[in-house]
Amino acid sequence: MVLNLVWIGFILVGFVVALVRLAQGDVAIFTKVVTALFDTAKTGFDISLGLVGIMSLWLGIMKVGESAGMIQLFARGVRPLFQRLFPAIPPGHAAGGSIVMNASANMLGLDNAATPLGLKAMRELQEINPDKDVASDPMIMFLVLNTAGITLIPTSVIAMRQTIAIEQGLVGFNAADIFLPTLIGTFISFVAGLVAVAWVQRIRLWQAPILVFFGGFAALMAGLYLALSGLPAKQMAEVIGLIGSLVIFGVIVLFVAAGAWRRINVYETFVEGAKEGFQVAVTIIPYLIAILAAISVFRSTGCMDFVIAGIAAVVGAFGLNTDFVPALPVGLMKTLSGSGARGLMIDVMKTYGVESFQGRLAAIIQGSTETTFYVLAVYFGSVNIRKTRYALACGLFADVVGLVGAILVGYAFYYHA
Numbered sequence: 055m056v057l058n059l060v061w062i063g064f065i066l067v068g069f070v071v072a073l074v075r076l077a078q079g080d081v082a083i084f085t086k087v088v089t090a091l092f093d094t095a096k097t098g099f100d101i102s103l104g105l106v107g108i109m110s111l112w113l114g115i116m117k118v119g120e121s122a123g124m125i126q127l128f129a130r131g132v133r134p135l136f137q138r139l140f141p142a143i144p145p146g147h148a149a150g151g152s153i154v155m156n157a158s159a160n161m162l163g164l165d166n167a168a169t170p171l172g173l174k175a176m177r178e179l180q181e182i183n184p185d186k187d188v189a190s191d192p193m194i195m196f197l198v199l200n201t202a203g204i205t206l207i208p209t210s211v212i213a214m215r216q217t218i219a220i221e222q223g224l225v226g227f228n229a230a231d232i233f234l235p236t237l238i239g240t241f242i243s244f245v246a247g248l249v250a251v252a253w254v255q256r257i258r259l260w261q262a263p264i265l266v267f268f269g270g271f272a273a274l275m276a277g278l279y280l281a282l283s284g285l286p287a288k289q290m291a292e293v294i295g296l297i298g299s300l301v302i303f304g305v306i307v308l309f310v311a312a313g314a315w316r317r318i319n320v321y322e323t324f325v326e327g328a329k330e331g332f333q334v335a336v337t338i339i340p341y342l343i344a345i346l347a348a349i350s351v352f353r354s355t356g357c358m359d360f361v362i363a364g365i366a367a368v369v370g371a372f373g374l375n376t377d378f379v380p381a382l383p384v385g386l387m388k389t390l391s392g393s394g395a396r397g398l399m400i401d402v403m404k405t406y407g408v409e410s411f412q413g414r415l416a417a418i419i420q421g422s423t424e425t426t427f428y429v430l431a432v433y434f435g436s437v438n439i440r441k442t443r444y445a446l447a448c449g450l451f452a453d454v455v456g457l458v459g460a461i462l463v464g465y466a467f468y469y470h471a
Contacts, residue, residue, distance in 0.1 A: 060427070060446070061348045068351035075356065083355065090354035091347055098343035102335055109331030112170035115306055116152065117327025118320055122312035125151035134263040139248075140192045141257070142182070149178035153196055155305070160203040170331065172200055172429075173338075173436045177330075180437040188441040189434065195251050197433055197445055201424040202247030202452035204271070205240045208232065208421030214400065215417055218408045227409065232417045235460075235467045237275055239422030242463075243456025250448040341435025345427050349390040358386060377469070378461050380406060381416040385457040389450070392425040415464035422460045426453055 068087070075083045119125045128151030136143060136150050143149055152175035160168045175196060183190040189197075216229035252259050313320040352358065366379045381402055388395035402416040426449040434442055 061344065064348035064352040064357075068355040068357055071355045071357050071360070087351060087354050090350045094346045094350035095343050098346045099339060102339040102342055106332055106335040109170045109173065109335045110328035111331070113174055113331035114324040114326075114328035115309055116155075116171065116174050117330070118313045118318075118323050119151075119305075119309035120148055120327075121318050121323050122309055122316050124309050124312050127151070128154050135267050138261050138264055139195060139252075139257065142190065142192050143179070144182065147178070147182065149175055149182070149192070152178055156200065157203060160200065160205060169432075172196075172433060176433050176437050180439075186437075187439065189439050189443050189445055191255050193434075193439070194443060194445045194448065195255065197430060198247040198251050198448045198452060199244065200433070201426045201429045201449045202243040202456060203240070203424060204244045205236065205421055208236045208417075211236070211399075211417050211421040214396075215403065215408055215413075218400065218403050221404075222408055224409065229408075232414060232421065234275075235414075235418050235463045236421035237278075239418055239456060239460035239463050241271075241275070242459030243422060243424075243452050246455035246459075247448060247452030250451045254444055254448065337438075338432050338435045341431045342428075345431035349427065352390070353387070358383060361386065375465075375469075377411060378415055378464065380412045381419060381464075382457075382461075384416045385419040385453075385460065388420065388424065389426045389453050390428075392428060395420055395425075411464070411468050414468045415461065418464050419457065419460045422456060424453070426450060 072083050072087055116125065125148045130146055130150075132150055132154050133145055136153070137145070140150070140153075152171055156168050156171040156175055176193065179190065179193050179196065180186065183193065211232070212229045215232070216227070219227040219229060249259070251257075310320055313323065362379065362383050365382060366376055369379070370376050384395050384398045384402065387398050399416045399420045403410075403413040406412040408414075426446070430442060430446060430449065434445075
């Protein structure tokens with residue numbers, strides 16, 4: 055119901071704004087909107103088609119891991135924490151292991167690996183969902199934590215900053231200097247999402263396993279920072295890439311070896327799982343195109359520009375500093391479109407400079423926020439959930455808190471009046 059209202063709102067508001075712009079003499083506005091709609095439909099299909107190979111690979115590997123008992127082993131390892139956060143998931147259920155692996159991929163900034171693992175988790179959660187049209191409590195907790203997920207290493211953002219720095223002739227530029235601010239920003243978003251869902255579902259967070267998790271994560275943040283902060287940008291990028299590659303290939307080798315040791319037919323098991331990947335990728339096409347089309351109308355009619363101008367006016371009216379406003383569109387767009395936000399981030403860095411306050415802030419926001427509408431549409435669409443309940447509200451709450459947190463962190467680290 056909520057996504058339905060949002061979808062209708064984007065279309066109708068965009069139409070009204072387009073009419074106003076037409077009345078002001080912009081005769082090309084509707085051509086621009088229609089062109090953007092067709093381009094977006096093609097983009098949505100291309101994205102889904104591109105997922106087929108990745109989905110088939112990862113769901114094939116996950117099927118091997120499940121048959122070999124490794125997914126169940128993952129689930130047992132996190133049972134103390136998951137029993138508190140996901141009380142409706144039966145102990146030892148495979149969904150627990152899939153959720154852990156999805157979260158691990160997100161932490162390492164491995165989006166291509168995280169998506170199929172997340173879709174696999176949603177299918178497993180749907181198996182224990184008593185009402186197949188309505189999002190269950192575990193689904194909502196999983197998706198909100200996914201949209202507000204912790205990113206330990208913003209790999210792609212670091213790579214783009216380094217590329218732009220070279221274009222701008224900067225020598226000795228450390229593209230990874232946003233590592234710690236981004237980590238803090240994404241942690242703020244994660245905590246906000248967790249608290250929001252826990253409040254609605256009446257989950258007590260002051261429990262030992264949850265506190266141990268937060269303490270362990272804080273220690274991990276400190277350890278990573280101490281280990282990587284002193285490295286040159288190029289060497290840091292190499293280490294980050296090595297960590298990600300080792301994790302991915304290590305999981306593949308572990309699952310295959312476990313399957314061979316248990317004497318299952320690893321090849322046929324992989325193919326069986328890969329078939330599921332193709333089916334899932336095809337299923338999400340209409341859902342993805344639907345949400346991207348609505349976002350396209352909202353963006354191409356200039357509605358996003360009006361929102362930004364309004365926020366700047368309100369902030370300025372209170373006498374607050376508005377230097378963050380040029381980077382704000384990145385955060386607002388990230389909720390709607392990851393590729394759109396990436397483009398805006400690059401635009402900010404090229405306009406103001408990659409080492410400027412605005413450039414650094416745009417990178418922090420890009421690395422510490424998530425595409426909430428995209429994730430909800432794709433993940434819920436993959437299992438035909440039509441009633442999303444409070445998932446969008448909690449996800450947007452985490453986005454807002456995360457965006458404000460990222461801005462405050464940016465000021466704390468980089469702003470010099």
